[in-house]
Amino acid sequence: MKKITLLTFFFTCSLLVNSQSYLGFLTDNYSGVHGLISNPANITDSRFKTDINLTGLSAFATNDYYGINIWDTTKDGYSFDLEAKTHPKDINSGGLNVDVLGPSFMFNLSKNSSIAVFSRARAFVNAYDINGNSIAVIDDDSTRDFAFNEGSINVLAHSWAEIGLTYARTLIDKDQHFVKGGVNLKYLQGLGNVYGSGNNISINYDADGTDLGGGETTGSITTTGTLTYGRFDNFDNDDYDYKTPKNASGFGVDLGFVYEFRPDHTDYDADESSPYQFKDKNKYKLKLGISVSDIGFINYKEGIKEGYAINNNNVSEQDLETAEDIEAFLNSFYTKTIEGVGYKIDLPTALHVNVDWNLNSKIYLNLNTDFSLMSKERITANRIANVVSLTPRYESKWFSFYLPLSVIENNGLRMGAGFRAGPLYVGSGSLISSFTSDDNRQADAYAGLKIPIYQSQPKDKDGDGIVDKLDDCPKEPGPESNNGCPVEDKDEDGVLDDVDECPEVAGPEDNNGCPWGDKDGDDIIDKLDACPDEAGPIENKGCPYRDSDGDGVLDKDDDCIDQVGTVANNGCPEEVMEELQKTLNDFARVILFNPGRATLKTESASVLFEIISVLNEYPNAKFTIEGHTDSIGSYELNQRLSEDRAFAVKAFLVKNGINPGRLSAIGYGEKRPIATNMYKAGRAQNRRVEINLVK
Structure with missing residues (x-):
């Protein structure tokens, strides 16, 4: 019965919580069309000519109430109820995030702009303000009766589909500074939604509290508090014949910018008319990205929203079992306080800040922060969990490997691993920590297939360091100064004519290809002559000796250089x-x-x-x-x-x-x-x- 499903949903949804999709993979410069998920600016000036995603799935679930040892669950006779660790608090939380990237593709419009078309299906479950002590009471197998004060509770489940268009272009490309920006425009189709919010809720269940006669009994339920309950129009159908909600659609926007610091920009700068722009290389030393995702909402115009005061004593469990649906049960035994049609579910709007450090050509270190811009108190809004992750990675054209280390809101530290090998990508943000912890409260994984068409690496047939498209002599090595063509050496002195100041006469390289002269005729070549224009002895490096005071005693022998003296007194008076x-x-x-x-x-x-x-x-x-x-x-x-x-x-x-x-x-x-x-x-x-x- 769907009514039993709903009650279970309300009171046990604390087993789940949500987080970022494709953790680790999205930081890869070869993530291709996936890059638009975190920042739409990523798709321009990328390493791809075209990237086609066939299918990709990312799922994440965690909670802060139940913890298990994954290895123990593989043993015979394992009992989740008895052996799982529990962490009841006044406020426990949970949720679920499933993200499916369907057929999607990106391609370059020009040197400075790119476009992408994508399809995506997403599902979120958020549960906040769950009293973990209530769950512990229900889990107590020593008695069938239970009583607890739940206080407040907020639960929201929502799924929708997206069809989107991305446009990104280069905004600034000046010397070592490079900036690009992008936008995702999304049409949204709601696939289903249900939410509930309670205040001051207390429940007292007596397993034998109602006498049915003939010695038979059933449970009785005594409750207090208020409950707000909303769902899409087809949710309460017991035949499970699912139909897409009517009139449930909306629009969404993602905005992003990326700044790259390129200290070696001169190695990549090419003339605007050049046929090669080094598209195959990462040119930055440091990259900073900032984006805001999921701005928008879905309007469930025919959705139903109701509110009830659930103050009643000894309601028979049999009445719950035999009720046509949850709505009928609530209307029969509780007082309706709110009734309406139509509501909006906000998307999980979030701020993303990404810093990527290029340590060398293949080793990177990435710091990423995902921060929710939606309040937990907003009961008609999806919300991501706040996450900070540090991901070292090895990255190359056909293979990348990631080791994301992240801290997630309410759930502490986790460590995962992932890789990309050509068309295949697989990973998890918590793989390592899940299998090494005896109190694991989270699990996630992603996988998918794509068709990557990379920017080609330039050819250099003659190996002179000048790519063939820029080389006037692609089959003969030559210097860049001569456009890749070899330079002659007419005088065969080892100094090429383009830098030889005396191309017809042999001379050493350190004299620019010209022979050394002796301008002052003192038999000391000008290279070694400290005074090439005045003759002087070799012991004075080719310079003449001076007699500053004119007393006939050279300065080198004069003890009184500035005073006229006698030879007998070594130049002193x-x-x-x-x-x-x-x-x-x-x-x-x-x-x-x-x-x-x-x-x-x-x-x-x-x-x-x-x-x-x-x-x-x-x-x-x-x-x-x-x-x-x-x-x-x-x-x-x-x-x-x-x-x-x-x-x-x-x-x-x-x-x-x-x-x-x-x-x-x-x-x-x-x-x-x-x-x-x-x-x-x-x-x-x-x-x-x-x-x-x-x-």
Whole structure:
């Protein structure tokens, strides 16, 4: 009896919920005509000349009340009632989505526009605000009686067919920025609809509450609350002779745009008149799509809508069983509060945002969001579940593979898999998670066949990287600069004539095919000559030596480049050299040694570094380091000590960067005192190291 079907529909529909169709497959650039489902802009600038879908089916069902282990269901004796996990909440939800893409095709009108014609059949079931505790009470096998307060409930089932026309075209194609847009216009035919909404509903069922006499009893039902009930005009026929609803039609619209970021656009840009436009290649690094689908409604002009106050005590279950139909039962035992003909069912309007990242030529990562624009409280509207999915995929012309990972409203994380192999596409958005979970509450699958006619890959017979359609010499390799034709090399120097600045005379490539010259005649070729227009020695890289101050001492030998000096003073004036000698003498007096030894005291290091700084200011000057002692001790010992101390100073200077060729060291022992050795103060002055400029 259909009335039993309806009651079952009202109170057990929480086993289902809906979601996106063809999850994973729609992100594929080779999904062809299917691309218009998520975004009508997808069909232009596609990888297809033509794509013909023969048939495709996508079905999705899930709920947040029952959970099962799929493997357990294959065992003998499995009991769904006893072994399924339940998750009762004050508000459970569910629904169903079936999407059939019938014969459909797309083709290109021009370089910048495409068109598609499609047929589609769809069915939705939405169930919201179901009290899961009520289901748990009904499922309790320990007693036949039950009582529960359902509160509110919203249930909607709807199916319809679509015939649509899609137009899409390129809107912007400028350098690295590419934008296309599209629209689906759909004629809608309603195939059937029923909905119910209840408020403050309570039900008390007593299995033996009605005495039929003769010792027989039947159940009694006590209910309270209000119920709104709508259905298409042929729904209550018990003969199940289905007929398409009368006067149930409407129109729908889908709008979409796609932006592509093409940083390598110069590899694909071709002249407008070019016979080849690289249609066979994905040219983007990042793609962003945004669309709004299913704007519109179906008007069931002869649909029936009624409302009832269902406040009644001890209604016999036998009365329900023997009633002609649900409407007759409701009218007999409850008070009708609303009565009318005609209502509209809104399509599941939704916003879709899609981001596709091209990691390399065949590996992609896709982020997709489907967001319902319909409220759950709208009882005459279909609604998709909100979904966010992340799908890595391998994609090529004849084969693609997807691993969608998604989070669905009210049902958490799921993982699926799918593939496309030429004309066949098969997949599921929850295949992996369904078989790995012991509390699975969802299942979906899709499959179909099509006839894809891909954009052809260009031929390049001579392998010069220029496709034959753009190659003036398709059988001979040549550079792009010569339109694919080979370039001569008359002088056979390995530099082709189109870039050879001296095509008649052999020359190296790094001189653009011309021989190197020697303009200044200094026997250094211009390639190696730092001053190709002035003669100079090879040791100065072909440049002449300068004498900036004109004192006859070249800058390379002049310690005072900006001051006129003498050759004897390495280009410095006499007073400068006298000042230099005085500075050195002042420093040398505080070079200290350990008593009776040639080792420098630690505090002498800072003085010696000051001396090094002064010597570096005169890089061409030479110096003598002289060691002296007092007369205390033997003559031989003093001579050796003075020499050792002079060489110790020289070693320190050389170690810290002074060229040893600029230094000489000598020891004079006690031969050259500068004070008397009779007194202590005089002896202290005689123990010294001097650094003298060599003139």
